[in-house]
Amino acid sequence: MSTPIFLHLDGNSFYCSCERLFRPELRGKPVVVLSNNDGCIVALTKEAKAVGLKRGMPLFKVKDIVEANKVAVLSSNYELYNSISGRMQRTVAGMIPRMESYSIDEVFGDLTGVEDEDPARLTALAQSIRQRVYKWVGIPTCAGIAPTKTLAKLCDHFAKTYPVFNGVVNWLELTPERQRKAMAITPIKEIWGIGSRNRERLEAMGVKTVLDFARMDASLIRRRFTVVLERTHREILGVSCIPLEDHPQPRQQIVRTRSFDVTCSDMDAILAAVSVHMAEAVNVLRKQGCAAKTVGVMFHTDPFKANGRYHAVVEYRPLPHACADVITLTRAAHDLVRAFFKEGYGYKKAGVMLADLVPAEHSLVPTTLFDTDEIEVLKRRERIQASIEALNEKFGGKVVTLASAKCSAEWAMRREYLSPCPTTKWDDLLKAN
Numbered sequence: 001m002s003t004p005i006f007l008h009l010d011g012n013s014f015y016c017s018c019e020r021l022f023r024p025e026l027r028g029k030p031v032v033v034l035s036n037n038d039g040c041i042v043a044l045t046k047e048a049k050a051v052g053l054k055r056g057m058p059l060f061k062v063k064d065i066v067e068a069n070k071v072a073v074l075s076s077n078y079e080l081y082n083s084i085s086g087r088m089q090r091t092v093a094g095m096i097p098r099m100e101s102y103s104i105d106e107v108f109g110d111l112t113g114v115e116d117e118d119p120a121r122l123t124a125l126a127q128s129i130r131q132r133v134y135k136w137v138g139i140p141t142c143a144g145i146a147p148t149k150t151l152a153k154l155c156d157h158f159a160k161t162y163p164v165f166n167g168v169v170n171w172l173e174l175t176p177e178r179q180r181k182a183m184a185i186t187p188i189k190e191i192w193g194i195g196s197r198n199r200e201r202l203e204a205m206g207v208k209t210v211l212d213f214a215r216m217d218a219s220l221i222r223r224r225f226t227v228v229l230e231r232t233h234r235e236i237l238g239v240s241c242i243p244l245e246d247h248p249q250p251r252q253q254i255v256r257t258r259s260f261d262v263t264c265s266d267m268d269a270i271l272a273a274v275s276v277h278m279a280e281a282v283n284v285l286r287k288q289g290c291a292a293k294t295v296g297v298m299f300h301t302d303p304f305k306a307n308g309r310y311h312a313v314v315e316y317r318p319l320p321h322a323c324a325d326v327i328t329l330t331r332a333a334h335d336l337v338r339a340f341f342k343e344g345y346g347y348k349k350a351g352v353m354l355a356d357l358v359p360a361e362h363s364l365v366p367t368t369l370f371d372t373d374e375i376e377v378l379k380r381r382e383r384i385q386a387s388i389e390a391l392n393e394k395f396g397g398k399v400v401t402l403a404s405a406k407c408s409a410e411w412a413m414r415r416e417y418l419s420p421c422p423t424t425k426w427d428d429l430l431k432a433n
Contacts, residue, residue: 011088022419079421098110142167188202188213191213320374
Protein backbone atom coordinates (compact mmCIF):
# COMPACT_ATOMS: atom_id res chain seq x y z
CA MET A 1 0.00 0.00 0.00
CA SER A 2 1.35 3.45 -0.99
CA THR A 3 2.34 6.02 1.61
CA PRO A 4 -0.21 8.87 1.61
CA ILE A 5 0.89 12.08 -0.08
CA PHE A 6 -1.08 15.30 0.40
CA LEU A 7 -1.14 18.63 -1.38
CA HIS A 8 -2.16 21.85 0.38
CA LEU A 9 -2.79 24.90 -1.80
CA ASP A 10 -4.21 28.29 -0.90
CA GLY A 11 -4.55 31.75 -2.34
CA ASN A 12 -2.04 34.44 -1.38
CA SER A 13 -3.80 37.31 0.43
CA PHE A 14 -6.96 35.84 -1.06
CA TYR A 15 -9.46 38.64 -0.38
CA CYS A 16 -7.01 41.26 -1.63
CA SER A 17 -6.13 39.16 -4.69
CA CYS A 18 -9.85 38.91 -5.56
CA GLU A 19 -10.15 42.69 -5.36
CA ARG A 20 -7.09 43.18 -7.56
CA LEU A 21 -8.58 40.99 -10.29
CA PHE A 22 -10.91 43.75 -11.45
CA ARG A 23 -8.83 46.70 -10.30
CA PRO A 24 -5.41 46.23 -11.89
CA GLU A 25 -4.30 49.65 -10.65
CA LEU A 26 -4.04 48.05 -7.16
CA ARG A 27 -1.39 45.54 -8.21
CA GLY A 28 1.86 46.20 -6.40
CA LYS A 29 0.12 48.70 -4.10
CA PRO A 30 -0.74 48.24 -0.39
CA VAL A 31 -4.31 46.92 -0.01
CA VAL A 32 -6.35 46.00 3.07
CA VAL A 33 -9.80 44.42 3.39
CA LEU A 34 -11.92 45.21 6.45
CA SER A 35 -14.19 43.12 8.65
CA ASN A 36 -17.95 43.59 8.97
CA ASN A 37 -18.98 47.20 9.52
CA ASP A 38 -15.55 48.28 8.30
CA GLY A 39 -14.06 47.62 11.72
CA CYS A 40 -10.70 45.82 11.63
CA ILE A 41 -8.22 44.65 9.00
CA VAL A 42 -8.89 41.00 8.13
CA ALA A 43 -6.71 40.67 5.02
CA LEU A 44 -3.76 42.62 3.68
CA THR A 45 -1.10 42.41 1.02
CA LYS A 46 2.64 42.15 1.61
CA GLU A 47 2.93 45.81 0.60
CA ALA A 48 0.51 46.74 3.39
CA LYS A 49 2.48 44.66 5.88
CA ALA A 50 5.65 46.48 4.81
CA VAL A 51 4.25 49.84 5.98
CA GLY A 52 3.46 48.45 9.45
CA LEU A 53 -0.13 47.24 9.15
CA LYS A 54 -1.20 43.93 10.70
CA ARG A 55 -4.25 41.70 10.66
CA GLY A 56 -6.70 42.63 13.45
CA MET A 57 -5.81 46.31 13.65
CA PRO A 58 -8.87 48.60 13.95
CA LEU A 59 -9.06 50.97 10.99
CA PHE A 60 -9.60 54.08 13.11
CA LYS A 61 -6.30 53.45 14.94
CA VAL A 62 -4.21 53.28 11.76
CA LYS A 63 -5.79 56.07 9.71
CA ASP A 64 -2.51 58.00 9.69
CA ILE A 65 -0.55 55.02 8.29
CA VAL A 66 -3.25 54.37 5.68
CA GLU A 67 -3.32 57.97 4.47
CA ALA A 68 0.44 58.50 4.56
CA ASN A 69 1.11 55.38 2.45
CA LYS A 70 -1.94 55.67 0.17
CA VAL A 71 -3.23 52.26 1.25
CA ALA A 72 -6.32 51.09 -0.66
CA VAL A 73 -9.06 50.29 1.86
CA LEU A 74 -11.91 47.96 0.86
CA SER A 75 -14.98 46.54 2.60
CA SER A 76 -15.45 42.77 2.72
CA ASN A 77 -17.21 41.55 -0.44
CA TYR A 78 -18.03 37.92 0.36
CA GLU A 79 -20.22 37.47 -2.70
CA LEU A 80 -17.22 38.21 -4.90
CA TYR A 81 -14.83 36.09 -2.81
CA ASN A 82 -17.15 33.06 -2.85
CA SER A 83 -17.53 33.32 -6.62
CA ILE A 84 -13.76 33.45 -7.21
CA SER A 85 -13.23 30.66 -4.67
CA GLY A 86 -15.53 28.39 -6.64
CA ARG A 87 -13.61 29.06 -9.85
CA MET A 88 -10.27 28.44 -8.15
CA GLN A 89 -11.34 25.19 -6.51
CA ARG A 90 -12.95 23.82 -9.68
CA THR A 91 -9.70 24.52 -11.53
CA VAL A 92 -7.67 22.60 -8.94
CA ALA A 93 -10.17 19.73 -8.87
CA GLY A 94 -9.67 19.24 -12.60
CA MET A 95 -5.99 18.39 -12.12
CA ILE A 96 -5.94 15.94 -9.19
CA PRO A 97 -7.82 12.72 -8.40
CA ARG A 98 -9.40 13.79 -5.08
CA MET A 99 -9.79 17.15 -3.38
CA GLU A 100 -11.09 18.50 -0.08
CA SER A 101 -12.45 22.04 -0.01
CA TYR A 102 -11.15 23.15 3.38
CA SER A 103 -12.01 26.85 3.38
CA ILE A 104 -12.84 29.70 1.02
CA ASP A 105 -9.20 30.06 -0.03
CA GLU A 106 -7.56 26.67 0.55
CA VAL A 107 -7.83 23.04 -0.50
CA PHE A 108 -6.21 19.72 0.31
CA GLY A 109 -5.54 17.19 -2.44
CA ASP A 110 -4.65 13.50 -2.47
CA LEU A 111 -1.55 12.84 -4.57
CA THR A 112 -1.09 9.24 -3.46
CA GLY A 113 0.02 7.20 -6.47
CA VAL A 114 0.15 10.28 -8.74
CA GLU A 115 3.17 10.75 -11.05
CA ASP A 116 4.59 7.47 -9.72
CA GLU A 117 5.08 9.38 -6.44
CA ASP A 118 8.32 10.81 -7.81
CA PRO A 119 9.05 13.92 -5.66
CA ALA A 120 10.36 16.02 -8.56
CA ARG A 121 7.33 15.22 -10.73
CA LEU A 122 4.96 15.97 -7.85
CA THR A 123 6.60 19.37 -7.41
CA ALA A 124 6.24 19.99 -11.14
CA LEU A 125 2.56 19.06 -10.90
CA ALA A 126 2.03 21.52 -8.06
CA GLN A 127 3.71 24.23 -10.14
CA SER A 128 1.41 23.38 -13.05
CA ILE A 129 -1.62 23.71 -10.78
CA ARG A 130 -0.42 27.11 -9.55
CA GLN A 131 0.17 28.28 -13.10
CA ARG A 132 -3.25 27.16 -14.29
CA VAL A 133 -5.05 28.79 -11.35
CA TYR A 134 -3.22 32.04 -12.03
CA LYS A 135 -3.89 31.87 -15.79
CA TRP A 136 -7.54 30.81 -15.60
CA VAL A 137 -8.65 32.58 -12.43
CA GLY A 138 -6.00 35.22 -11.75
CA ILE A 139 -5.26 34.25 -8.14
CA PRO A 140 -1.62 33.76 -7.04
CA THR A 141 -1.15 30.69 -4.84
CA CYS A 142 1.43 28.69 -2.91
CA ALA A 143 1.51 24.94 -2.26
CA GLY A 144 2.96 22.36 0.10
CA ILE A 145 3.41 18.61 -0.45
CA ALA A 146 3.97 16.13 2.38
CA PRO A 147 2.99 12.67 3.72
CA THR A 148 0.48 14.24 6.18
CA LYS A 149 -2.03 17.09 5.96
CA THR A 150 -0.42 18.92 8.87
CA LEU A 151 3.03 18.81 7.26
CA ALA A 152 1.58 19.80 3.87
CA LYS A 153 0.03 22.90 5.42
CA LEU A 154 3.31 23.67 7.17
CA CYS A 155 5.15 23.33 3.85
CA ASP A 156 2.70 25.79 2.31
CA HIS A 157 3.67 28.22 5.06
CA PHE A 158 7.35 27.72 4.14
CA ALA A 159 6.50 28.38 0.48
CA LYS A 160 4.84 31.69 1.37
CA THR A 161 7.62 32.74 3.75
CA TYR A 162 10.68 31.91 1.63
CA PRO A 163 10.52 33.08 -2.03
CA VAL A 164 13.54 30.90 -2.91
CA PHE A 165 11.17 27.91 -3.16
CA ASN A 166 9.24 29.56 -6.02
CA GLY A 167 5.84 28.92 -4.42
CA VAL A 168 6.08 25.16 -3.74
CA VAL A 169 7.75 23.26 -0.90
CA ASN A 170 7.83 19.47 -1.16
CA TRP A 171 8.73 17.80 2.15
CA LEU A 172 9.79 14.69 0.26
CA GLU A 173 12.53 16.66 -1.53
CA LEU A 174 14.08 18.11 1.63
CA THR A 175 16.99 16.29 3.23
CA PRO A 176 16.60 15.34 6.93
CA GLU A 177 18.98 18.16 7.81
CA ARG A 178 16.89 20.74 5.93
CA GLN A 179 13.70 19.36 7.49
CA ARG A 180 15.14 19.78 10.98
CA LYS A 181 16.39 23.28 10.17
CA ALA A 182 12.97 24.31 8.83
CA MET A 183 11.31 23.00 12.00
CA ALA A 184 13.88 24.68 14.23
CA ILE A 185 13.22 28.19 12.86
CA THR A 186 9.41 27.90 12.79
CA PRO A 187 7.35 28.80 15.89
CA ILE A 188 4.70 26.33 17.04
CA LYS A 189 1.93 28.83 16.28
CA GLU A 190 2.36 27.84 12.62
CA ILE A 191 1.32 24.23 13.30
CA TRP A 192 -2.20 23.54 12.08
CA GLY A 193 -4.30 22.23 14.97
CA ILE A 194 -2.52 23.92 17.88
CA GLY A 195 -4.82 26.54 19.38
CA SER A 196 -3.77 29.53 21.44
CA ARG A 197 -4.45 27.84 24.78
CA ASN A 198 -2.34 24.76 23.99
CA ARG A 199 0.34 26.98 22.48
CA GLU A 200 0.63 28.97 25.70
CA ARG A 201 0.90 25.77 27.75
CA LEU A 202 3.52 24.33 25.42
CA GLU A 203 5.57 27.53 25.43
CA ALA A 204 5.46 27.55 29.24
CA MET A 205 7.04 24.08 29.08
CA GLY A 206 9.83 25.40 26.85
CA VAL A 207 8.32 24.07 23.59
CA LYS A 208 8.66 27.07 21.29
CA THR A 209 9.43 25.68 17.82
CA VAL A 210 8.09 22.95 15.59
CA LEU A 211 11.27 20.96 16.24
CA ASP A 212 10.74 21.24 20.00
CA PHE A 213 7.22 19.90 19.53
CA ALA A 214 8.39 17.05 17.26
CA ARG A 215 10.91 15.96 19.91
CA MET A 216 8.32 15.78 22.70
CA ASP A 217 7.51 12.41 24.24
CA ALA A 218 4.19 11.13 22.92
CA SER A 219 3.18 9.70 26.28
CA LEU A 220 3.70 13.12 27.90
CA ILE A 221 1.42 14.74 25.34
CA ARG A 222 -1.20 12.06 25.97
CA ARG A 223 -1.07 12.64 29.74
CA ARG A 224 -0.89 16.43 29.77
CA PHE A 225 -2.99 17.36 26.76
CA THR A 226 -5.57 15.70 24.47
CA VAL A 227 -5.83 12.96 21.89
CA VAL A 228 -6.20 15.68 19.26
CA LEU A 229 -2.81 17.17 20.12
CA GLU A 230 -1.25 13.71 20.16
CA ARG A 231 -2.64 13.19 16.66
CA THR A 232 -1.08 16.49 15.56
CA HIS A 233 2.25 15.32 17.04
CA ARG A 234 2.09 12.11 15.02
CA GLU A 235 1.30 14.09 11.88
CA ILE A 236 4.36 16.31 12.43
CA LEU A 237 6.43 13.10 12.68
CA GLY A 238 5.12 12.02 9.28
CA VAL A 239 2.41 9.55 10.38
CA SER A 240 -0.85 10.31 8.57
CA CYS A 241 -3.77 10.47 11.03
CA ILE A 242 -6.13 12.94 9.32
CA PRO A 243 -7.70 11.54 6.14
CA LEU A 244 -8.86 13.59 3.18
CA GLU A 245 -12.55 14.50 3.43
CA ASP A 246 -13.65 14.79 -0.17
CA HIS A 247 -17.27 14.55 1.05
CA PRO A 248 -17.39 16.75 4.18
CA GLN A 249 -19.85 15.81 6.89
CA PRO A 250 -23.07 17.87 6.75
CA ARG A 251 -23.42 20.55 9.40
CA GLN A 252 -25.53 19.70 12.42
CA GLN A 253 -26.56 23.32 12.87
CA ILE A 254 -26.54 26.38 10.63
CA VAL A 255 -26.05 29.82 12.19
CA ARG A 256 -26.06 33.24 10.52
CA THR A 257 -25.52 36.38 12.61
CA ARG A 258 -24.23 39.88 12.04
CA SER A 259 -23.69 43.05 14.04
CA PHE A 260 -25.39 46.27 12.98
CA ASP A 261 -23.64 49.49 12.06
CA VAL A 262 -25.86 51.41 14.50
CA THR A 263 -28.22 50.25 17.25
CA CYS A 264 -31.78 49.52 16.09
CA SER A 265 -34.86 50.04 18.23
CA ASP A 266 -37.37 49.37 15.44
CA MET A 267 -38.78 45.83 15.24
CA ASP A 268 -39.00 46.09 11.43
CA ALA A 269 -35.21 46.38 11.32
CA ILE A 270 -34.80 43.17 13.33
CA LEU A 271 -37.34 41.40 11.11
CA ALA A 272 -35.50 42.55 7.98
CA ALA A 273 -32.16 41.35 9.35
CA VAL A 274 -33.67 37.99 10.27
CA SER A 275 -35.14 37.66 6.76
CA VAL A 276 -31.78 38.26 5.09
CA HIS A 277 -29.94 35.89 7.43
CA MET A 278 -32.58 33.19 6.97
CA ALA A 279 -32.26 33.36 3.18
CA GLU A 280 -28.49 32.76 3.56
CA ALA A 281 -29.04 29.92 6.04
CA VAL A 282 -31.62 28.24 3.77
CA ASN A 283 -29.18 28.42 0.87
CA VAL A 284 -26.60 26.47 2.93
CA LEU A 285 -29.29 24.08 4.19
CA ARG A 286 -30.43 23.17 0.68
CA LYS A 287 -26.91 22.84 -0.71
CA GLN A 288 -26.18 20.08 1.80
CA GLY A 289 -29.51 18.40 1.02
CA CYS A 290 -31.12 18.87 4.42
CA ALA A 291 -34.28 20.17 6.04
CA ALA A 292 -34.65 21.78 9.47
CA LYS A 293 -36.98 20.70 12.27
CA THR A 294 -36.12 23.60 14.61
CA VAL A 295 -35.81 27.36 14.02
CA GLY A 296 -34.04 29.77 16.35
CA VAL A 297 -33.41 33.50 16.57
CA MET A 298 -31.01 35.62 18.57
CA PHE A 299 -30.80 39.37 19.03
CA HIS A 300 -29.28 41.51 21.74
CA THR A 301 -28.27 45.02 22.72
CA ASP A 302 -24.66 46.18 22.92
CA PRO A 303 -23.05 44.39 25.91
CA PHE A 304 -20.14 46.85 25.95
CA LYS A 305 -22.18 50.03 26.09
CA ALA A 306 -21.64 51.76 29.41
CA ASN A 307 -24.77 52.58 31.41
CA GLY A 308 -26.96 50.93 28.79
CA ARG A 309 -29.87 48.58 29.47
CA TYR A 310 -29.05 45.08 28.31
CA HIS A 311 -31.53 42.69 26.72
CA ALA A 312 -30.62 39.41 24.98
CA VAL A 313 -32.84 36.83 23.31
CA VAL A 314 -31.92 33.31 22.21
CA GLU A 315 -35.06 31.30 21.50
CA TYR A 316 -35.90 28.16 19.52
CA ARG A 317 -39.15 26.76 18.17
CA PRO A 318 -39.70 23.19 16.91
CA LEU A 319 -41.60 22.87 13.63
CA PRO A 320 -44.44 20.39 13.03
CA HIS A 321 -42.59 19.12 9.94
CA ALA A 322 -39.00 19.41 8.76
CA CYS A 323 -38.78 21.76 5.79
CA ALA A 324 -36.27 23.71 3.72
CA ASP A 325 -38.26 26.58 2.23
CA VAL A 326 -37.47 30.16 3.12
CA ILE A 327 -41.12 31.23 3.52
CA THR A 328 -41.96 28.73 6.28
CA LEU A 329 -38.67 29.12 8.11
CA THR A 330 -38.71 32.94 7.96
CA ARG A 331 -42.30 33.04 9.21
CA ALA A 332 -41.34 30.89 12.21
CA ALA A 333 -38.34 33.14 12.95
CA HIS A 334 -40.51 36.27 12.70
CA ASP A 335 -42.99 34.82 15.18
CA LEU A 336 -40.14 34.41 17.67
CA VAL A 337 -38.94 37.98 17.13
CA ARG A 338 -42.43 39.41 17.66
CA ALA A 339 -42.87 37.33 20.80
CA PHE A 340 -39.66 38.44 22.51
CA PHE A 341 -38.87 41.89 21.09
CA LYS A 342 -38.99 44.69 23.67
CA GLU A 343 -39.72 48.32 22.84
CA GLY A 344 -37.25 50.93 23.99
CA TYR A 345 -34.09 48.85 23.59
CA GLY A 346 -31.39 49.54 21.00
CA TYR A 347 -30.34 46.20 19.50
CA LYS A 348 -26.86 45.74 18.09
CA LYS A 349 -26.87 42.22 16.62
CA ALA A 350 -29.32 39.66 15.26
CA GLY A 351 -29.18 36.22 13.70
CA VAL A 352 -30.92 32.93 12.99
CA MET A 353 -30.24 29.27 13.73
CA LEU A 354 -31.46 26.12 11.99
CA ALA A 355 -31.15 22.95 14.06
CA ASP A 356 -32.24 19.30 14.19
CA LEU A 357 -31.29 18.88 10.55
CA VAL A 358 -32.45 15.79 8.67
CA PRO A 359 -32.00 14.59 5.08
CA ALA A 360 -34.36 16.45 2.75
CA GLU A 361 -36.09 13.22 1.72
CA HIS A 362 -37.34 12.85 5.30
CA SER A 363 -39.28 16.13 5.09
CA LEU A 364 -42.82 16.72 3.84
CA VAL A 365 -43.89 13.27 5.04
CA PRO A 366 -47.25 13.09 6.90
CA THR A 367 -46.94 11.81 10.45
CA THR A 368 -50.69 11.60 11.19
CA LEU A 369 -53.94 11.28 9.25
CA PHE A 370 -54.59 15.00 9.78
CA ASP A 371 -51.38 16.32 8.20
CA THR A 372 -52.54 16.21 4.60
CA ASP A 373 -53.54 19.87 4.20
CA GLU A 374 -50.44 21.19 5.94
CA ILE A 375 -48.17 18.98 3.86
CA GLU A 376 -49.81 20.27 0.69
CA VAL A 377 -49.08 23.85 1.75
CA LEU A 378 -45.44 22.95 2.39
CA LYS A 379 -45.19 21.25 -0.99
CA ARG A 380 -46.49 24.40 -2.72
CA ARG A 381 -43.92 26.48 -0.85
CA GLU A 382 -41.22 24.03 -1.87
CA ARG A 383 -42.15 24.61 -5.52
CA ILE A 384 -41.97 28.37 -4.92
CA GLN A 385 -38.55 27.92 -3.34
CA ALA A 386 -37.35 25.99 -6.38
CA SER A 387 -38.54 28.82 -8.65
CA ILE A 388 -36.77 31.44 -6.50
CA GLU A 389 -33.52 29.47 -6.75
CA ALA A 390 -33.86 29.06 -10.52
CA LEU A 391 -34.38 32.80 -11.05
CA ASN A 392 -31.51 33.78 -8.77
CA GLU A 393 -29.27 31.26 -10.49
CA LYS A 394 -30.18 32.55 -13.94
CA PHE A 395 -30.00 36.28 -13.27
CA GLY A 396 -27.41 36.33 -10.50
CA GLY A 397 -27.41 37.83 -7.04
CA LYS A 398 -30.70 38.01 -5.16
CA VAL A 399 -33.18 39.16 -7.76
CA VAL A 400 -36.00 37.44 -5.84
CA THR A 401 -36.20 37.90 -2.08
CA LEU A 402 -38.90 38.09 0.56
CA ALA A 403 -40.51 41.52 0.92
CA SER A 404 -39.71 41.49 4.64
CA ALA A 405 -36.00 41.65 3.79
CA LYS A 406 -36.62 45.09 2.23
CA CYS A 407 -38.84 46.64 4.91
CA SER A 408 -35.90 48.34 6.65
CA ALA A 409 -32.28 49.15 5.88
CA GLU A 410 -31.54 50.49 9.36
CA TRP A 411 -29.78 47.28 10.40
CA ALA A 412 -27.48 47.06 7.36
CA MET A 413 -23.73 46.80 7.77
CA ARG A 414 -21.51 49.76 7.11
CA ARG A 415 -19.60 49.03 3.91
CA GLU A 416 -18.36 52.37 2.69
CA TYR A 417 -15.59 50.88 0.56
CA LEU A 418 -17.52 48.05 -1.11
CA SER A 419 -16.36 47.00 -4.56
CA PRO A 420 -18.66 45.70 -7.36
CA CYS A 421 -19.42 42.01 -8.02
CA PRO A 422 -18.58 41.57 -11.73
CA THR A 423 -18.88 37.77 -11.60
CA THR A 424 -22.36 37.54 -10.03
CA LYS A 425 -24.30 40.73 -10.89
CA TRP A 426 -25.29 41.80 -14.38
CA ASP A 427 -25.21 45.49 -13.43
CA ASP A 428 -21.61 45.13 -12.24
CA LEU A 429 -20.24 43.57 -15.43
CA LEU A 430 -17.09 45.29 -16.62
CA LYS A 431 -17.64 47.57 -19.59
CA ALA A 432 -15.12 48.09 -22.38
CA ASN A 433 -14.56 51.62 -23.66
